[in-house]
Amino acid sequence: MDKRKIMLINIDSKIPNLALKKIEKYHLDSGNEVIWDFPLMRNKVDKIYVSCIFTKNRDKCKEWEGVSEIGGSGYNLKINLPIEIEKVKPKINIGFATRGCIRKCPFCIVPEKEGKIRIEGDLYDIWDGKSKNVVFLDNNILGLKKHFYMICRQAQKENITIEFNQGLDIRLLDIDIAKELKKTKLSELWFAWDNMEDEQIVLKGIDILKKAGIKSFRFYVLVGFNTTLEEDLYRFRKLKTISTDRKLNIRPYCMRYETCKDKKEYIRLAEWVNMPWAFMKIDYEDWNK
Numbered sequence: 001m002d003k004r005k006i007m008l009i010n011i012d013s014k015i016p017n018l019a020l021k022k023i024e025k026y027h028l029d030s031g032n033e034v035i036w037d038f039p040l041m042r043n044k045v046d047k048i049y050v051s052c053i054f055t056k057n058r059d060k061c062k063e064w065e066g067v068s069e070i071g072g073s074g075y076n077l078k079i080n081l082p083i084e085i086e087k088v089k090p091k092i093n094i095g096f097a098t099r100g101c102i103r104k105c106p107f108c109i110v111p112e113k114e115g116k117i118r119i120e121g122d123l124y125d126i127w128d129g130k131s132k133n134v135v136f137l138d139n140n141i142l143g144l145k146k147h148f149y150m151i152c153r154q155a156q157k158e159n160i161t162i163e164f165n166q167g168l169d170i171r172l173l174d175i176d177i178a179k180e181l182k183k184t185k186l187s188e189l190w191f192a193w194d195n196m197e198d199e200q201i202v203l204k205g206i207d208i209l210k211k212a213g214i215k216s217f218r219f220y221v222l223v224g225f226n227t228t229l230e231e232d233l234y235r236f237r238k239l240k241t242i243s244t245d246r247k248l249n250i251r252p253y254c255m256r257y258e259t260c261k262d263k264k265e266y267i268r269l270a271e272w273v274n275m276p277w278a279f280m281k282i283d284y285e286d287w288n289k
Contacts, residue, residue: 004032005045011052011060012074018137019071019081020051021090029088042067050075055258077113094135095126097151102143103169105194107225107257110139117143123154123162133187135163142172152184161185167192167220170205178212189217193252196231199238206242206250216249223269224260233284236273240280251276 006027008020024034035041042048048068052061052075061070071079080086089095100117101110117140127134134155141148141164155162167190181189193202202219209217219239223232236252243250254273260266265288272287273279 004047005035005041006032007035007038007041007045007048009039009048009050009064009068010037011050011072012057013051013053015135016092016094017051017053018090018092018095020049021092022081022085022088023049025090026085026088073109073113077109089121089125091126091128093126093128093131093133094137096120096137097122097126098138098141098144098147101140103140107194107222108139114139119144119147122147123151123158127158127160131160133161133163135165137165139166140169140172142169142177145172145177148177149180152180155184159185161187163187164190166190171198171201173205173208175208175212178208178214182212182214189214190220191217192220192222193235193239194220194222194225196227196235199235203242206246206248210246210248215247217251219250219252220255221252221273222255222257224263224266225257229265229269232269236279236284252279 004027006023008024010017010020013020024036027034035045048064050061050064050068050070050072052058052070052072054074056074058074061075064070070076071081097120098117099120100114101108102117104111123134126136136151141151151162162184163186165188170191170193173191191202191205193199209215221232221235221239223229227235232254236254239250239252242248252273254270256266256270268288269284271278272282272284278287
């Protein structure tokens, strides 16, 4: 069979695009040539794959419609990779141990895109055997507690640092999980406080982390979805107060829901929260003058 030329177009992903890396490995293993992000070659290749992660960039896909295979959560949630490509496991030190989620949060596309939680693989399906760092993109790995423990213990055995990039569900946290995290090398430890009604659960989780000896962690805080600006400020100030009073290093990250991203007050809110020096030393009212 003649070698085919395959072009991959990464519209917007700043981290390694897992779908495109699967496609790349599949075609390289098949003996084909793979070209990345070279639109001038569009008429000189046999097949083009395009990936768009964010809906704000969907219009950038228009020029590729009709001449390529287009997918990604920013383009169409219903489009999936062919089975023979989906099962490919590129060892690029970033990927999934589980897919799907036990939750059905109204602001999240995961239930529609990935469905119920299931095991995808383990550390050795992702790790290249050399890197000292591996990033997991799982949406809720604590939903499969035994698999979470296995991943941590694999990382401990290999003495590598891992990150659960999408955060861990603090509603599922217990002291045993916290102790396992304490034994594991973590580049960042992320949780989320998305709902006002979860305040007591969040406070309990912070207490569990402190009891386990974990004193530095981060919180994604969703704003502008079903909360007011006052409620958003309350959550940030609460985390700031807890961090100071309990001598912890809690760093929140302001995540603006898509409908408020262009609103001035939310732009200023994100600027304030996401710069630690400003957040810790200046109050929002003074920052927003």
